[in-house]
Amino acid sequence: MPVRPTDQSTMANTTPQGPTEDMAARALKDRLELGESDIDLENRRLSRDAARNALLPSVALTAYYGGSGLAGLQNPASGTISTKPLDFGGALQTAFNNSAPDYYVGLTVSIPLRNRVAKSDQYRAELETRQSELRLEQLKKQIRIEVRNAQYALEQSEARVVSARKGRDLAQKTFDITAKEQELGAGSNYQTLTARRDLAAAESTLVAAMTAYQKAKIEVDRAVGSTLEANDISIESAKTGIAPSGQ
Numbered sequence: 346m347p348v349r350p351t352d353q354s355t356m357a358n359t360t361p362q363g364p365t366e367d368m369a370a371r372a373l374k375d376r377l378e379l380g381e382s383d384i385d386l387e388n389r390r391l392s393r394d395a396a397r398n399a400l401l402p403s404v405a406l407t408a409y410y411g412g413s414g415l416a417g418l419q420n421p422a423s424g425t426i427s428t429k430p431l432d433f434g435g436a437l438q439t440a441f442n443n444s445a446p447d448y449y450v451g452l453t454v455s456i457p458l459r460n461r462v463a464k465s466d467q468y469r470a471e472l473e474t475r476q477s478e479l480r481l482e483q484l485k486k487q488i489r490i491e492v493r494n495a496q497y498a499l500e501q502s503e504a505r506v507v508s509a510r511k512g513r514d515l516a517q518k519t520f521d522i523t524a525k526e527q528e529l530g531a532g533s534n535y536q537t538l539t540a541r542r543d544l545a546a547a548e549s550t551l552v553a554a555m556t557a558y559q560k561a562k563i564e565v566d567r568a569v570g571s572t573l574e575a576n577d578i579s580i581e582s583a584k585t586g587i588a589p590s591g592q
Contacts, residue, residue: 365496368569369489375570376488382481389477393470399463402456409449414440427473488568495561502558509547510553516540518549 373379379443416436439445520540526532566572573580 352393352591365493368496369492369572372488372492372536377570378484379481379488382477382484386477386481389470389474393474396463396470397506400457400460400467405453405455407449407451407453409447411447412440413442413445413565415440418427481537491568492565495565498563499558499565502561504553505554506551506558509551513544513547513551516544520544546573 414436416439417481520537521545523537523540527534527537540576563572566575572578
C-alpha cells in the first residue's frame with residue numbers, strides 16, 4: 346500500500362493534550378500492559394482461591410436408584426411359584442414398576458489434617474498473588490512517570506523548534522542583507538560566505554529540533570497508549586481488510 350502522509354504541517358499537533366493527570370488516567374485505561382497485568386492478577390487470585398479450598402473439609406452425598414427387569418422360566422428346583430413374566434416385554438415392564446429396585450445412598454466426609462502439601466500450595470499462591478498485585482501497582486506508577494516525562498519532553502521540544510525557527514529566520518535575513526550589500530559593493534565575499542554558513546547551521550539546528558519534536562510526539566502517543574489512534578490504524582480493519590468509512 347502506498348504511504349500517504351496526512352501530517353503535512355511541521356507543528357501539527359495530533360498528540361493527546363491536556364492536564365498531566367487526565368493524560369495519566371487515559372494511559373491507565375488504554376495501555377495494553379495494564380490489561381495483561383489485570384488478567385494475570387485474576388488468574389493468580391483464582392489459583393489462590395483453589396489452594397484455599399483444598400484446605401477446607403469436603404462433604405459428598407451420593408445416591409443411586411435403578412430397576413431390574415426380571416423375566417424368564419422358573420427353576421423347577423426352587424420349589425416356589427414364580428409370578429414373573431416370561432417374555433421381553435414383561436422384563437421391560439418389571440424394570441419400571443419398582444418390583445425389583447436397586448438403590449444406594451452414601452455420605453462421605455473428608456477433613457484434611459495437617460495437609461502440608463496443600464498448605465505449601467496455599468502459601469505459594471498467596472505469595473504469587475501479592476507479587477502480581479505489587480507488579481500491577483509498580484506498572485501504574487511507571488506509566489504515570491512515563492506520561493509526565495513524555496509531556497515535559499514534548500513541551501521542551503516544541504520550545505526548541507520555535508527557538509530554532511526564529512534563529513533560522515534571523516540567519517536568513519542576515520544572509521539576505523549580506524548578499525545585498527555584496528551586490529551593492531558594500532560587503533565582502535567573506536561576509537557573505539560566513540552568513541551562508543550560519544544559515545546552513547541554523548537550518549541544520551531546526552531540522553534536528555523538528556526531528557526531536559516528532560520523536561517526542563511519538564513517545565507521548567506510546568506513553569498514553571494512543572499510537573494506533575494517532576496513526577488512524579484500526580485492528581478490525583486489519584483483520585477484515587476493509588478500510589473504515591471516510592478513509
